[in-house]
Amino acid sequence: MKKAKQIKDLVTDFDLYAPKLVEKEEYFVSGHRACQGCGEALAVRLMTKALGRNAVITCATGCMEIISSNYPFTAWKNPWVHVAFPNAASVGSGVEAGLKTLRRKGRIPDRRVKVVSMGGDGGTADIGLQALSGAMERGHDMLYVCFDNEAYMNTGIQRSSATPFGASTTTAPAGKTSFGNRRWKKNMPEIMAAHGIPYVATASHSYPLDFMNKVKKAVNIEGPCYIHCYSACPTGWRSASNATVKLGRLVVETGMFPLYEIEDGIYKMTVDPPTKRRPIEDYLKLQGRFRHLTPDQIKYIQERVDVEFDKLMKKINKN
Amino acid sequence: MxxxxxxxxxxxxxxxxxxxxxxxxxxxxxxxxxxxxxxxxxxxxxxxxxxxxxxxxxxxxxxxxxxxxxxxxxxxxxxxxxxxxxxxxxxxxxxxxxxxxxxxxxxxxxxxxxxxxxxxxxxxxxxxxxxxxxxxxxxxxxxxxxxxxxxxxxxxxxxxxxxxxxxxxxxxxxxxxxxxxxxxxxxxxxxxxxxxxxxxxxxxxxxxxxxxxxxxxxxxxxxxxxxxxxxxxxxxxxxxxxxxxxGRSYEPIESYKTDNAEILILTMGSMSETAEIAIDSLRAKGMPVGLLKLKLWRPFPYDELKKAVKGVKVLAVIDRAISYGGSGGPVCGEIRSALYDERNRPAIVNYIIGLGGRDVTPEDFMMIAKAASQAEKKAPKDRYVIYGVRE
CATH class of the missing domain: 3.40.50.970 (Thiamin diphosphate (ThDP)-binding fold, Pyr/PP domains)
Structure with a gap:
C-alpha cells in the first residue's frame, strides 16, 4: 500500500513537469475545418499526441471526420480510415484482426500496432452502440474513444441519448410546453464497464494530462479499452468559443462529469473534485442550451447530479 | 490434382x-x-x-x-x-x-x-x-x-x-x-x-x-x-x-442448344439446370428453342447479349425477383433496355417464377416456351407475368 501511495505522489508531481514531456510531434495537424473553440478537435489532438506514431485510427462519420478529411486534404498523420456512421468499432475490429493475422504470417513488421476507433456521442451511444458492444465483447486489442459533445452536432444539434436533461436541441427544443431534452444522459462508461473489459475511463479536454495518461494506459493494455471524453461544443451549446476549456473544468468541479477510471473492475477517481463541489448553475449559465431552465428545474437537476455523484463515490470508496 | x-x-x-x-x-x-x-x-x-x-x-x-x-x-x-x-x-x-x-x-x-x-x-x-x-x-x-x-x-x-x-x-x-x-x-x-x-x-x-x-x-x-x-x-x-x-470454361452468357433457335429462354442461377431439361425435351419434339444462362450480372455483358440474341424471334427472360411497380423482373428490365437500340431485336417476354422457394420445374419452362412462341406474332398483353400464381 505504501508503495502505491508513493507512485501516486510521484505521478502527481510528475504532472507538474509533464507538459514539457508531452510529444512535440503533431498527428492531428492544423488546417482542419473545426469551429472556433471546438473542444472535440482539441481532445482529438491530445489523444493523437498520447498515441504517438504507432496507431491506426478508424473514425465514425461526424464532425471530426468531416472537418479533417475533405478530399484531397487530410489532417491526419496517423493512418486513418472512415467508413460510415455506425461502425467505427466494427471497422476497427476488422483492422485489428487484419493486422494481427498479417503480423503472425510475417507480411507486416513484427510489432504491436494499436487500433483506435473513435466516434461522437451519436456514433457511440446511439447508432454505433451495437457495433461497439460487439467489438468490446469480442475482446479485440483496441481502444475506443467517444468524443461526447452531447448531441448530433454535425447534422445540426439534434438530441442524442447522451444529451443532458434539460438541454435545448433542435429536436428537443425548449418551448412553451417543453424544457428541452426530457431524458437523463445515458451512462456510457457504466455500459462499457458492464462488458467486463480491462479498462474504462472518463476524460475531459480541459485536463490534458489526465486524458493523455489514460490514453497511454489504454494503449499499453492488451485488450479492449474505452475512454469517454467530454468535448465542449460552442456551436451546439451556444457558449463562447473561449469558454471551452473553462466548461471542461466546470463540468468536473460541479461533479456533473467526474473524471475516473475503472481498471479491472476497480473504480478510481483520477481528478479529485473540490471538497465542496460547485453548484451546477455555474456550469449551466455559460451555455445557451440551458438558458431557459427555471430555478426549480436547475434544483431538480442538481439533486440528480448529487445522487449520481454519491453513487459513483460509493463504488470508488469500496476499493 | x-x-x-x-x-x-x-x-x-x-x-x-x-x-x-x-x-x-x-x-x-x-x-x-x-x-x-x-x-x-x-x-x-x-x-x-x-x-x-x-x-x-x-x-x-x-x-x-x-x-x-x-x-x-x-x-x-x-x-x-x-x-x-x-x-x-x-x-x-x-x-x-x-x-x-x-x-x-x-x-x-x-x-x-x-x-x-x-x-x-x-x-x-x-x-x-x-x-x-x-x-x-x-x-x-x-x-x-x-x-x-x-x-x-x-x-x-x-x-x-x-x-x-x-x-x-x-x-x-x-x-x-x-x-x-x-x-x-x-x-x-x-x-x-x-x-x-x-x-x-x-x-x-x-x-x-x-x-x-x-x-x-x-x-x-x-x-x-x-x-x-x-x-x-x-x-x-x-x-x-x-x-x-x-479445363472448365466460363462465359458472361453461356449458350445451351442455341443453334438455329428461334426462341430463347434466359435464366440465372440454379434454374438454368432445370431449364436445360426442358430444352432437351422441347428440342426432341422439334421446337427451335434454346437457353441463355446469364453468369455475369455486373458488369452487365451488353455485347455478349446482343450477339447471343442475333436472329432470334422471341426472348423469354425468366426473373426470380420483382421490381415492384417497375419493370416487372429486374433482369428483364435490364435486357429490354440493352436491346432497345437493336434494329432487329427479338420480341421480349418476361416471366417471374420461383419466388420464396416456389418450385421451378422443367414443365414450367415448357409452358413458358410454348407461351413465348406466340409472342412473335402477337405482343403479350402484359409486360410481365408472375407465373404460377394460385388464384
Missing part, C-alpha cells in the same frame, strides 16, 4: 474459400448461408487455415469488419443472404468506392415480408447498383470455381473491386453434388498472394474513406463506374486462365 468429391455445396464453398488462404472472415449466422460460415470456422479451428475468424454481432459489422481487414491489407471474406445482405447494404457501396477487393458468398433467399427463408433473387437484386462485380453460379462446381476466380478478379490491379457470388439458397447451398475440388498447389498456382494497393500501417500513413464534396463526388462515381465496366476484360482473362488450368 483436383479431387472428385461428393459434398454439400455450402461446405464445398467453405473449402474453396480456405484454398484461397484468406486472412480474415467475419460472419453472422443467416439461413441458408450458415453452413459456409460453420464449415469455415471448422477449418480455422482445426488449424488447417491460418486466419482470423470473427463472429460479429450483425451483418453490418460483418461487412464493416472485412472492409477494415481489407484496408489493413488482409484477404477477407464473408457470407450472407436476404435480410443479412440488406442489413449490410449501407456498407456495400462503400466497399466498392474504397476499391477493396473483398469477396462475399450469397446464399440467395427471399426478403421479408412475409418472412421466408427459401430461395429467390430478391436479395441480390436490391444490391444491384452497389458497384460490386456480381456472379451467378448454376451448380456446385461453379460455386467452387467462382469463389476462387472471385479473389483473383477482385484483387487484379486493373479491377480492385469487391465481388459477390450468388448461390441459390437451399437449391444449391444444401444440395450434395458431385464436384471437382482443386488442390492447394493448383489454387496457389492460379491465385497469387494478395498485394494491396495501400494499407493502414504506421510505416506509411495514409487516409482512407475521405469526405468528398460536390467538386469531386461525380468524378469518383465515374471512376467507379469505369472500373466496373472495364473489369469485364479482366474477368474474361481470368476465365480464360481458369479454362487453361482447370
Amino acid at each position: 483436383s479431387k472428385r468429391i461428393g459434398m454439400e455445396v455450402a461446405i464445398a464453398a467453405a473449402e474453396a474459400v480456405a484454398l484461397c488462404r484468406i486472412d480474415v472472415a467475419a460472419v453472422y449466422p443467416i439461413t441458408p448461408s450458415t453452413h459456409i460460415a460453420e464449415h469455415l470456422s471448422d477449418i480455422v479451428s482445426n488449424g488447417e487455415l491460418d486466419a482470423e475468424f470473427m463472429t460479429v454481432e450483425s451483418e453490418h459489422s460483418a461487412m464493416s469488419a472485412i472492409i477494415g481487414a481489407s484496408t489493413a491489407g488482409a484477404r477477407a471474406f464473408t457470407a450472407t443472404g436476404s435480410q443479412g445482405l440488406m442489413y449490410m447494404h449501407e456498407m456495400l457501396p462503400v466497399a466498392s468506392a474504397m476499391r477493396l477487393p473483398v469477396v462475399m458468398a450469397i446464399g440467395n433467399r427471399a426478403v421479408s415480408g412475409p418472412l421466408n427463408i427459401l430461395n429467390d433473387h430478391g436479395d441480390i437484386m436490391m444490391e444491384r447498383d452497389a458497384g460490386w462485380i456480381s456472379l451467378f453460379a448454376q451448380n456446385g462446381q461453379e460455386v467452387i470455381d467462382m469463389i476462387i476466380q472471385a479473389f483473383k478478379i477482385a484483387e487484379h490491379r486493373d479491377v480492385m473491386l469487391p465481388v459477390n457470388v450468388s448461390i441459390d439458397g437451399f437449391i444449391l447451398t444444401h444440395m450434395v453434388e458431385a464436384m471437382e475440388m482443386p488442390d492447394q498447389e493448383e489454387v496457389d498456382r492460379f491465385l497469387p498472394p494478395f498485394k494491396p494497393f495501400e494499407t493502414l500501417h504506421p510505416d506509411q500513413p495514409v487516409s482512407m474513406g475521405a469526405f468528398a464534396g460536390n467538386d469531386i463526388y461525380t468524378e469518383i462515381s465515374k471512376s467507379k463506374d469505369m472500373a466496373l465496366v472495364n473489369s469485364k476484360k479482366t474477368i474474361l482473362q481470368v476465365w480464360k486462365e481458369w479454362k487453361k488450368q482447370f
Whole structure:
C-alpha cells in the first residue's frame, strides 16, 4: 500500500513537469475545418499526441471526420480510415484482426500496432452502440474513444441519448410546453464497464494530462479499452468559443462529469473534485442550451447530479 | 490434382474459400448461408487455415469488419443472404468506392415480408447498383470455381473491386453434388498472394474513406463506374486462365442448344439446370428453342447479349425477383433496355417464377416456351407475368 501511495505522489508531481514531456510531434495537424473553440478537435489532438506514431485510427462519420478529411486534404498523420456512421468499432475490429493475422504470417513488421476507433456521442451511444458492444465483447486489442459533445452536432444539434436533461436541441427544443431534452444522459462508461473489459475511463479536454495518461494506459493494455471524453461544443451549446476549456473544468468541479477510471473492475477517481463541489448553475449559465431552465428545474437537476455523484463515490470508496 | 468429391455445396464453398488462404472472415449466422460460415470456422479451428475468424454481432459489422481487414491489407471474406445482405447494404457501396477487393458468398433467399427463408433473387437484386462485380453460379462446381476466380478478379490491379457470388439458397447451398475440388498447389498456382494497393500501417500513413464534396463526388462515381465496366476484360482473362488450368470454361452468357433457335429462354442461377431439361425435351419434339444462362450480372455483358440474341424471334427472360411497380423482373428490365437500340431485336417476354422457394420445374419452362412462341406474332398483353400464381 505504501508503495502505491508513493507512485501516486510521484505521478502527481510528475504532472507538474509533464507538459514539457508531452510529444512535440503533431498527428492531428492544423488546417482542419473545426469551429472556433471546438473542444472535440482539441481532445482529438491530445489523444493523437498520447498515441504517438504507432496507431491506426478508424473514425465514425461526424464532425471530426468531416472537418479533417475533405478530399484531397487530410489532417491526419496517423493512418486513418472512415467508413460510415455506425461502425467505427466494427471497422476497427476488422483492422485489428487484419493486422494481427498479417503480423503472425510475417507480411507486416513484427510489432504491436494499436487500433483506435473513435466516434461522437451519436456514433457511440446511439447508432454505433451495437457495433461497439460487439467489438468490446469480442475482446479485440483496441481502444475506443467517444468524443461526447452531447448531441448530433454535425447534422445540426439534434438530441442524442447522451444529451443532458434539460438541454435545448433542435429536436428537443425548449418551448412553451417543453424544457428541452426530457431524458437523463445515458451512462456510457457504466455500459462499457458492464462488458467486463480491462479498462474504462472518463476524460475531459480541459485536463490534458489526465486524458493523455489514460490514453497511454489504454494503449499499453492488451485488450479492449474505452475512454469517454467530454468535448465542449460552442456551436451546439451556444457558449463562447473561449469558454471551452473553462466548461471542461466546470463540468468536473460541479461533479456533473467526474473524471475516473475503472481498471479491472476497480473504480478510481483520477481528478479529485473540490471538497465542496460547485453548484451546477455555474456550469449551466455559460451555455445557451440551458438558458431557459427555471430555478426549480436547475434544483431538480442538481439533486440528480448529487445522487449520481454519491453513487459513483460509493463504488470508488469500496476499493 | 483436383479431387472428385461428393459434398454439400455450402461446405464445398467453405473449402474453396480456405484454398484461397484468406486472412480474415467475419460472419453472422443467416439461413441458408450458415453452413459456409460453420464449415469455415471448422477449418480455422482445426488449424488447417491460418486466419482470423470473427463472429460479429450483425451483418453490418460483418461487412464493416472485412472492409477494415481489407484496408489493413488482409484477404477477407464473408457470407450472407436476404435480410443479412440488406442489413449490410449501407456498407456495400462503400466497399466498392474504397476499391477493396473483398469477396462475399450469397446464399440467395427471399426478403421479408412475409418472412421466408427459401430461395429467390430478391436479395441480390436490391444490391444491384452497389458497384460490386456480381456472379451467378448454376451448380456446385461453379460455386467452387467462382469463389476462387472471385479473389483473383477482385484483387487484379486493373479491377480492385469487391465481388459477390450468388448461390441459390437451399437449391444449391444444401444440395450434395458431385464436384471437382482443386488442390492447394493448383489454387496457389492460379491465385497469387494478395498485394494491396495501400494499407493502414504506421510505416506509411495514409487516409482512407475521405469526405468528398460536390467538386469531386461525380468524378469518383465515374471512376467507379469505369472500373466496373472495364473489369469485364479482366474477368474474361481470368476465365480464360481458369479454362487453361482447370479445363472448365466460363462465359458472361453461356449458350445451351442455341443453334438455329428461334426462341430463347434466359435464366440465372440454379434454374438454368432445370431449364436445360426442358430444352432437351422441347428440342426432341422439334421446337427451335434454346437457353441463355446469364453468369455475369455486373458488369452487365451488353455485347455478349446482343450477339447471343442475333436472329432470334422471341426472348423469354425468366426473373426470380420483382421490381415492384417497375419493370416487372429486374433482369428483364435490364435486357429490354440493352436491346432497345437493336434494329432487329427479338420480341421480349418476361416471366417471374420461383419466388420464396416456389418450385421451378422443367414443365414450367415448357409452358413458358410454348407461351413465348406466340409472342412473335402477337405482343403479350402484359409486360410481365408472375407465373404460377394460385388464384
